[in-house]
Amino acid sequence: MLLDLFLTFLLVGFVSFGGGYAIIPMVELEVTRHGWMTSQELIDVIAVAGMSPGPIATNTAVFIGFHTAGLLGAIVAAVAITLPSVLIVFIIAAFFYKLYEAPAVQSAFYGLRPVVTALIIFAAYSFAGSNGLFSLSEEALPGGLLFLFCLFALMKFKWHPALIILIAGFAGIVIY
Template identity: 55%
Template structure:
């Protein structure tokens, strides 16, 4: 029964979520906490691990949630639940996309989805910042976190430094400062 609930939950998430893994994080977090499988704090830790692991963050987080909730079987059904909708939709769309992509309505729908996806990603970042008490009070750690964030953003956008290098240096700076 639990395995079926995990599978069903991740099939729904995989079906209705658009915009990639980071845009799915708020939806996954809502479902995971609503089912009582873990707290927001525990889920935040899962996202940190999933983000550092190779592969898509949404699928990785689903696997970690499934494993924490129901062991290996939970990890397998969570992964299948997350992957099957996308696979099915992509196979279906691939047959029609080249023709449909030229239609004004389809192009307009994609343009309409873009700001929503950006909003979901920003919401996820703010929610995790709040749940980890990065914005709770102004302290040295808050200032240091803000400086690391701005430095990483600058390195990525202006200097086009590879994200892996930015992650490594941010981790080293964090280890030294904290």
């Protein structure tokens, strides 16, 4: 079990370009493939991980590791998901200034931007769909309205995300 956790999150760590939200589709695939959690359990974990201090990828790995194999599983998953980043940063830092100006490197960064954006949008779409936001039921209406309010407050009024999280949590207590 611990070896599976380590190898899974090591792989996720090596291919997680674009930040924590971009890895959600791969984590969901791996977690459900191994039977460690259901998709709904993972959605709940991602929601808590996103609101917790620190990187969402590491927080998600810690929650999944803990759920799967206790404290040792949490440690193994956290080390595995952060190890690739640490190694890559050390390697890149050694050659950064020489490589960064290279046209091929600049082109690669431009090529990765649309992929990262697509992965984040896909994760948001999957997350919304799993939470019933695309449903037209009476139960989905409050969540959909809360989503629209939060999106509007973030985009139009530029409210701080922490304030939005507090408001949404309070609204959830009142509504549900």
